[in-house]
Amino acid sequence: MPEFLHLIPPSEALDRLFKALPESFQAEGEQVFTEDALGRVLAASVSAPHPLPPFARSTVDGYSLHAVDTYGATPSLPSYLKLIGEVHMGTSTEIAVGSGQAALVHTGGMIPEGADGVVKIEDTQAVGEDEIEVLKPVAGGENILTVGEDVRAGDIVIDAGEWLRPQEIGGLMALGVTEVLVARRPRVGIISTGDEVVPPDAEVSPGQIRDINSYALSALISRSGGEPIRRGIIPDRYVELLQTAQHAHSQDDIVVITAGSSVSIRDITGDVISALGEPGVLVHGVSIKPGKPTILAVADRVPMIGLPGNPVSALVVAGLFVVPLIRRWLGLKDPDIPPTIHAHLSINVVSETGREDYLPVRLVPTEEGFSAEPIFGRSNLIFTLVRADGLVRIPSEATGLSEGTEVRVILF
Amino acid sequence: MPEFLHLIPPSEALDRLFKALPESFQAEGEQVFTEDALGRVLAASVSAPHPLPPFARSTVDGYSLHAVDTYGATPSLPSYLKLIGEVHMGTSTEIAVGSGQAALVHTGGMIPEGADGVVKIEDTQAVGEDEIEVLKPVAGGENILTVGEDVRAGDIVIDAGEWLRPQEIGGLMALGVTEVLVARRPRVGIISTGDEVVPPDAEVSPGQIRDINSYALSALISRSGGEPIRRGIIPDRYVELLQTAQHAHSQDDIVVITAGSSVSIRDITGDVISALGEPGVLVHGVSIKPGKPTILAVADRVPMIGLPGNPVSALVVAGLFVVPLIRRWLGLKDPDIPPTIHAHLSINVVSETGREDYLPVRLVPTEEGFSAEPIFGRSNLIFTLVRADGLVRIPSEATGLSEGTEVRVILF
Numbered sequence: 153m154p155e156f157l158h159l160i161p162p163s164e165a166l167d168r169l170f171k172a173l174p175e176s177f178q179a180e181g182e183q184v185f186t187e188d189a190l191g192r193v194l195a196a197s198v199s200a201p202h203p204l205p206p207f208a209r210s211t212v213d214g215y216s217l218h219a220v221d222t223y224g225a226t227p228s229l230p231s232y233l234k235l236i237g238e239v240h241m242g243t244s245t246e247i248a249v250g251s252g253q254a255a256l257v258h259t260g261g262m263i264p265e266g267a268d269g270v271v272k273i274e275d276t277q278a279v280g281e282d283e284i285e286v287l288k289p290v291a292g293g294e295n296i297l298t299v300g301e302d303v304r305a306g307d308i309v310i311d312a313g314e315w316l317r318p319q320e321i322g323g324l325m326a327l328g329v330t331e332v333l334v335a336r337r338p339r340v341g342i343i344s345t346g347d348e349v350v351p352p353d354a355e356v357s358p359g360q361i362r363d364i365n366s367y368a369l370s371a372l373i374s375r376s377g378g379e380p381i382r383r384g385i386i387p388d389r390y391v392e393l394l395q396t397a398q399h400a401h402s403q404d405d406i407v408v409i410t411a412g413s414s415v416s417i418r419d420i421t422g423d424v425i426s427a428l429g430e431p432g433v434l435v436h437g438v439s440i441k442p443g444k445p446t447i448l449a450v451a452d453r454v455p456m457i458g459l460p461g462n463p464v465s466a467l468v469v470a471g472l473f474v475v476p477l478i479r480r481w482l483g484l485k486d487p488d489i490p491p492t493i494h495a496h497l498s499i500n501v502v503s504e505t506g507r508e509d510y511l512p513v514r515l516v517p518t519e520e521g522f523s524a525e526p527i528f529g530r531s532n533l534i535f536t537l538v539r540a541d542g543l544v545r546i547p548s549e550a551t552g553l554s555e556g557t558e559v560r561v562i563l564f
Numbered sequence: 565m566p567e568f569l570h571l572i573p574p575s576e577a578l579d580r581l582f583k584a585l586p587e588s589f590q591a592e593g594e595q596v597f598t599e600d601a602l603g604r605v606l607a608a609s610v611s612a613p614h615p616l617p618p619f620a621r622s623t624v625d626g627y628s629l630h631a632v633d634t635y636g637a638t639p640s641l642p643s644y645l646k647l648i649g650e651v652h653m654g655t656s657t658e659i660a661v662g663s664g665q666a667a668l669v670h671t672g673g674m675i676p677e678g679a680d681g682v683v684k685i686e687d688t689q690a691v692g693e694d695e696i697e698v699l700k701p702v703a704g705g706e707n708i709l710t711v712g713e714d715v716r717a718g719d720i721v722i723d724a725g726e727w728l729r730p731q732e733i734g735g736l737m738a739l740g741v742t743e744v745l746v747a748r749r750p751r752v753g754i755i756s757t758g759d760e761v762v763p764p765d766a767e768v769s770p771g772q773i774r775d776i777n778s779y780a781l782s783a784l785i786s787r788s789g790g791e792p793i794r795r796g797i798i799p800d801r802y803v804e805l806l807q808t809a810q811h812a813h814s815q816d817d818i819v820v821i822t823a824g825s826s827v828s829i830r831d832i833t834g835d836v837i838s839a840l841g842e843p844g845v846l847v848h849g850v851s852i853k854p855g856k857p858t859i860l861a862v863a864d865r866v867p868m869i870g871l872p873g874n875p876v877s878a879l880v881v882a883g884l885f886v887v888p889l890i891r892r893w894l895g896l897k898d899p900d901i902p903p904t905i906h907a908h909l910s911i912n913v914v915s916e917t918g919r920e921d922y923l924p925v926r927l928v929p930t931e932e933g934f935s936a937e938p939i940f941g942r943s944n945l946i947f948t949l950v951r952a953d954g955l956v957r958i959p960s961e962a963t964g965l966s967e968g969t970e971v972r973v974i975l976f
């Protein structure tokens with residue numbers, strides 16, 4: 153397996169994987185209620201069935217009027233207007249405001265016919281029952297939201313490929329769009345391998361460990377917009393792994409195999425993937441720490457990722473390769489901007505050139521912001537990540553980072 | 565209502581609210597399966613029922629041996645060791661490694677009795693069937709994970725008040741903890757008021773608008789760990805609002821009322837809250853834009869928040885006051901570190917002193933990173949937030965920010 157010796161930089165590795173994906177690797181749409189669509193990705197652009205606001209609205213509590221009637225108004229020389237009525241909220245109004253007239257309107261209320269400006273209540277004074285003094289001039293259009301000022305009829309308001317956040321849910325509801333077509337979540341099959349791996353609810357005998365990866369990866373996949381499907385724990389044997397991988401390959405949109413850790417099983421994973429179709433293994437070995445023995449493959453149109461067995465590597469590598477695959481499937485338009493916090497490194501950190509390092513750190517508040525403290529201990533222990541708030545990426549060309557360097561901590 | 569004129573800075577406002585919360589304002593625990601606990605908050609600390617790893621494990625593929633047997637070994641003067649067997653994965657081993665002996669062990673495999681170091685396979689050479697040459701010295705403990713190196717039995721591994729992320733799920737599974745006690749999500753009642761507001765699936769007549777706030781706030785509350793309960797759209801009348809607010813007050817842990825926008829209803833919201841119990845309204849008016857007419861209250865042990873009616877203000881203010889209440893209820897230990905992106909402001913922005921401004925911006929990738937482009941248009945239009953990637957906070961003491969200033973964009 154010569155690829156094992158030739159480590160590929162992670163960006164190039166992802167590029168190879170993406171180039172080998174078939175055009176069919178994309179979500180079909182499914183109809184869901186808008187109120188259940190938080191966090192989903194729009195599969196078809198939505199355009200506005202009508203303008204928003206659908207009628208001209210006041211942005212203040214005040215009097216709608218002809219702006220020209222107020223030119224030059226001051227507290228000592230106010231404009232006098234005849235109060236002809238009140239626009240009630242939630243109803244169309246019959247009122248028409250003529251020259252020299254004004255009608256009371258509330259914030260969000262409909263601007264009556266004829267009016268082209270609104271003066272705030274606090275800039276007026278009542279004179280008896282049916283007259284007001286306007287104490288300052290109002291410009292044409294002042295304090296009025298015009299029809300379509302937010303969106304015009306026919307405008308594309310949310311593009312296909314956008315995440316739906318609370319404001320998109322609200323915006324869709326404003327337009328009466330109570331159902332939307334969203335990208336179906338990709339089914340991500342997860343196969344855990346290893347003779348030593350037992351289910352979490354099992355009593356462990358000496359030599360056995362419980363399955364961490366199936367569950368940690370399921371959680372990561374759910375959070376990233378995929379639908380995790382645990383395909384079980386498979387012993388380190390070619391025939392069993394092939395059977396399970398074939399099944400997952402036929403059912404799932406993405407297949408992830410977390411490698412058992414013995415020498416032999418690493419070859420088995422590659423062999424099984426190759427047996428499932430062309431082009432097979434594209435990358436075997438990525439120049440990152442942790443995560444070197446990663447396999448990226450496409451077999452008969454289905455991307456398959458072989459993750460290192462240790463749980464820290466598995467999670468870090470899944471973040472680098474499985475999450476982007478899910479985003480690609482969903483058709484997410486925006487570049488992936490992982491949430492980060494800027495912090496200052498608490499100590500010197502050494503790194504090898506030619507390898508990207510992902511360093512787990514804890515954030516400690518300081519007077520200037522945050523200090524990023526590397527988590528000590530072996531990198532392949534799951535509680536290293538439990539103690540960490542995020543990862544600092546040390547670029548391939550760096551030999552390390554000095555104490556005090558400002559770093560971007562990628563939050564989990 | 566004199567409070568209306570006296571605007572309180574947001575941090576002081578939150579402080580007043582928190583100080584008025586009763587001790588009973590905290591989640592009880594509920595038992596859930598660990599595999600379903602992603603994003604939940606632990607209600608009771610979890611300690612390790614056994615050490616992890618539970619047995620000494622090899623971190624490499626190699627030969628377990630007595631380290632002392634390899635001192636001074638070099639390729640030209642190797643140590644010769646007798647190969648006495650292989651440790652099979654997933655089983656306890658009967659092998660005991662004596663002086664001058666070695667046993668094959670795989671990554672993650674159990675270290676056999678007697679061995680105190682492991683040499684990597686690539687630093688050895690086979691000599692016939694049952695002898696190996698060790699080409700470099702091995703230190704005591706080298707390539708061995710000792711019992712309890714990740715966690716010791718009885719260690720608190722995750723504290724009460726921590727979020728469960730994928731790595732916590734994995735870590736709990738590693739310890740066989742398949743159920744956990746998590747904080748019950750707070751029920752957050754949402755009441756939308758306004759004579760002009762109709763449900764999203766209604767046809768709108770002139771003068772009416774669809775309910776945005778109930779749905780946008782529901783989504784924000786879900787995402788923040790609360791359970792939104794929509795209590796309906798209530799007309800701008802004291803009796804109806806009081807009835808609905810009483811019901812929500814008796815059922816929910818937090819009550820949010822989004823104000824109708826007429827003058828009168830703002831008073832109604834405050835009056836209704838005051839009628840529900842002591843201490844009543846604590847803050848009426850916060851020095852922020854958008855969001856000035858915010859009400860913060862505690863009535864008979866239940867926090868109640870009156871949000872401005874316009875959807876942008878409602879969402880921004882809910883982020884500043886409702887989300888922290890949910891976090892407080894859940895007992896979240898960590899300070900709230902909102903995910904941010906550093907960006908450079910694309911234009912000069914003017915702001916009033918004495919008021920915190922939250923400016924919606926779009927992120928545009930540039931050669932140096934990101935440019936933050938303020939979204940133009942009125943601040944109270946919902947699609948302003950749809951077009952935005954995040955908010956820039958302009959501090960109270962600033963009169964504005966210059967083009968090119970580095971700002972932290974708080975991502976939605």
